[in-house]
Amino acid sequence: MRFNVKIPQINPKALIPDTNKLREKIAGTSARATEVVTTASDFATGEEEISSRISDLQVMVEEAPGRVFDAYLINIDAALYTGTELMPELKTVIKAITHLSRPIRFMSWLSAVTPARLVEIMAGEGIEISADQVITPATLASRYLTHAYPGAKVFVAGETNFRDELAASGVAISDDPSEINVVMLSFAHDFSMQMFSTAYHAIADNGADLVTSSLRRLRRLPDGTLEPGTLPLVTALETATRKRLTKNLGSPETDLLEMIFEDIDVSAEEALFVTDSLGADIRMSKRFGVPTALVLTGDTSLEQAAALKPQDQPNYVLASIADIIPHYIKDQL
Numbered sequence: 009m010r011f012n013v014k015i016p017q018i019n020p021k022a023l024i025p026d027t028n029k030l031r032e033k034i035a036g037t038s039a040r041a042t043e044v045v046t047t048a049s050d051f052a053t054g055e056e057e058i059s060s061r062i063s064d065l066q067v068m069v070e071e072a073p074g075r076v077f078d079a080y081l082i083n084i085d086a087a088l089y090t091g092t093e094l095m096p097e098l099k100t101v102i103k104a105i106t107h108l109s110r111p112i113r114f115m116s117w118l119s120a121v122t123p124a125r126l127v128e129i130m131a132g133e134g135i136e137i138s139a140d141q142v143i144t145p146a147t148l149a150s151r152y153l154t155h156a157y158p159g160a161k162v163f164v165a166g167e168t169n170f171r172d173e174l175a176a177s178g179v180a181i182s183d184d185p186s187e188i189n190v191v192m193l194s195f196a197h198d199f200s201m202q203m204f205s206t207a208y209h210a211i212a213d214n215g216a217d218l219v220t221s222s223l224r225r226l227r228r229l230p231d232g233t234l235e236p237g238t239l240p241l242v243t244a245l246e247t248a249t250r251k252r253l254t255k256n257l258g259s260p261e262t263d264l265l266e267m268i269f270e271d272i273d274v275s276a277e278e279a280l281f282v283t284d285s286l287g288a289d290i291r292m293s294k295r296f297g298v299p300t301a302l303v304l305t306g307d308t309s310l311e312q313a314a315a316l317k318p319q320d321q322p323n324y325v326l327a328s329i330a331d332i333i334p335h336y337i338k339d340q341l
Contacts, residue, residue, distance in 0.1 A: 068321040070310060072331040073301065078278035079111040080332065081268060081298070083289060084126070085118055085228070095305070097330040102135050104333040107340075111272040115143045117222055117258060119170040119194045123147065140271075145194055145221035146173035148257050148264055152219070153179050153190065156255075161187045163210055165203045165241075166194030166221070185209035185216075193245070194221040195238055204244070211249045218245060222258025224288070228307070259292035266296075282332055283322075286313060290322050303329045 084098075105112045114126060114137070123139035130137050145166075150173065153162060161182040164171040174192070175181050182188050188210035196203070210216040224237035242253055257263050269276060281293040284303045293300045302313055302322035310325055326332065 068313065068318075068323060068325065070325045072326060072334070073280065073299075073324055074334055076108060076334060076337065077110065077280040077299075077332075079113070079272055079274040079280075080105050081113050081115060081265075081279060081281045081293075082329075083116070083281075083283040083285075084114050084121075085116050085285075095329070097328050099133055099135065100330050100338065101333055102130075102137075104337055106135075108337065111274060112137075113141055113143055113268050113272075115264065117145060117224070118227070119145045119167045119196070119221065122169055122173065143264060143268065144173075145257070146170045146177075148267060149192055149194070149219070149221055150174050150177035150179060151267055152255070152257055152263060153192065157190050157217075160189035162190045162192050163188045163206055163216070164192045164194070165199065165207050166192065166196045167198075170194050170196075170221075185214055188214055188216045191216050191218050191245075192221075193218065193238055193241060195227060199241065204241075204248075207245055208248050211245065211251055217254035218242070218249075218251065219255045219257065220253060223253075223256045224258065228285075259288035260295060262292055262296045265292065265298065269296075280332060282329060284308065284329075286316065286320065286322075291320055294319060299323045301326055301332055303327075303331075305329065 080101075082098075082101075102112065116126075121142075121144050123142035123144060126142050127137055127139050146169070149170075153160070153174070154177065159180070161180050161184075162174065163182055163185075164174055171181065183206060185206055188206075191207045191210050193207070207218075211218055220238050220242050222237065223239050223242060225239045226234045227237040228234055238258075246252060265276070269279075272279075276297040277299065279298050280301055281289070281298045282301045282303060283289045284305050286302065286308050290300050290302070300322040301324040302308065303326050304310065305328070313321055313325055324332075330338070
């Protein structure tokens with residue numbers, strides 16, 4: 009069933025469904041109701057600009073967008089990207105977006121994912137992308153550190169490839185607490201007491217700032233298993249040093265989106281952020297004014313999405329990532 013479109017403040021192409029018709033539809037259905045409308049005043053951020061951006065993004069509907077967006081931002085972690093294989097639906101989506109000549113960016117919060125590796129995997133599937141279309145924790149951290157701390161000595165408590173990417177981008181790496189200016193924390197399978205001790209002394213004794221790639225309590229691996237994320241490590245360092253975290257580069261902070269939209273000539277409301285998980289990603293996107301689509305291929309259900317506060321709900325809930333592309337476009341491929 010299609011809904012008429014009425015968007016009072018943002019570009020009409022953003023396709024926010026008519027709320028009256030949506031209420032009529034829900035009134036005749038079961039408790040699966042997924043529509044919620046609020047005003048930005050319910051979003052207690054204290055930021056007028058952010059509130060105005062999300063004021064028209066407070067509708068959630070179990071329906072495909074039915075339009076072509078000007079850019080697509082896809083979180084490829086977990087269910088959308090399984091280890092070394094792309095889901096068949098994702099292949100179709102990438103081909104369709106490429107056919108439409110729309111910008112596409114692939115994002116991962118997994119520090120083990122590198123742009124070069126994803127380019128290689130895509131090539132193996134017959135899909136050509138460039139490394140600058142892939143945004144990883146190391147990509148974002150490199151950009152932030154070179155801009156915010158030019159010339160600083162950085163201790164990297166993270167995966168080897170994360171450290172290597174920062175070094176390759178020109179970040180000065182150091183393991184000497186007496187000269188470290190910034191502790192850059194990211195997930196590491198081999199995180200050790202030696203790493204913790206170096207970070208502690210750099211912060212407590214040398215006044216280094218603590219920056220983290222994310223504040224996720226748990227992280228989900230490509231095989232679906234959960235393990236502790238970076239938040240427990242940040243909390244431990246804050247407790248030990250009695251100093252607060254200086255900067256979180258992960259969602260719901262909007263640094264990632266700021267980086268992307270500096271690179272593509274598209275307004276936020278004309279893009280679509282696609283993910284298979286609720287929480288920080290959705291809030292990050294809506295704070296920045298980007299419509300969101302939740303794909304129910306992960307460990308999230310429609311009922312879980314409907315139970316959230318409006319600012320944490322996606323705009324579209326989809327059974328497949330292929331639904332972000334209108335049928336009339338897919339039929340042409």
